[in-house]
Amino acid sequence: MTLPEQERERFCQVLHHSRTSLYRLAFSITRNSSDAQEAVAEAVCRAYERYPQLREKEKLPRWLLKITANEARRLCQRRGRTVSLDDLPTEPAIPGRETGDDTLWQAVQTLPRDQREAVVLFYYEDLPTEEIARIVGTSPGAVRVRLSRAREKLRSILKEGDYG
Known part of the structure; x- marks a missing residue:
């Protein structure tokens, strides 16, 4: 799927500004740096694929956070991870x-x-x-x-x- 240039730039710009927030949220869920990076990467791919379906483009930063949280939780469930303090x-x-x-x-x-x-x-x-x-x-x-x-x-x- 190819986005129009203007939409792709908007997506990339929001992603650039949100990258620390996305990682921080994913890390707080997975408690593991590599898992957090994987969750963010999956979330970005998912969001990019579904971006044309997002009706209110101004909600993109919050939407990315939601997708990232879901991906991080899904990764933890898939791996059955529990972490001792x-x-x-x-x-x-x-x-x-x-x-x-x-x-x-x-x-x-x-x-x-x-x-x-x-x-x-x-x-x-x-x-x-x-x-x-x-x-x-x-x-x-x-x-x-x-x-x-x-x-x-x-x-x-x-x-x-x-x-x-």
Whole structure:
């Protein structure tokens, strides 16, 4: 399938600006750098194939996030992966918010997957709960509950210093 030049440029431009967000989300789900890269690559291929069907082109960045989340989850299910907290790397794959302080990012990586996804999308990608709900396939209320539980766990983890 060949896209018109203008559409292809738009897709590539949005992809270029979204690449860190896509990787960060995929990594928060897969907890593995190579799996995150594979999930993003699959998501980009899927999105490119279906791009002509996207009616509201301004929603492309959010649509890419949703496809990436789905691909990362599908990859984890396909591999049947469960990761022990003891197996987590001590160095994070990508830092949080470019502050130079990876402590919070390490703590976020210890959260359960559903809470990790919500935290990454809300705090790192600045998405509203309604948009997060669409991306992860749940209700806005469920997203708010996940965020609340994640904040409680993060407080506890950071207070105890047990994050990496």
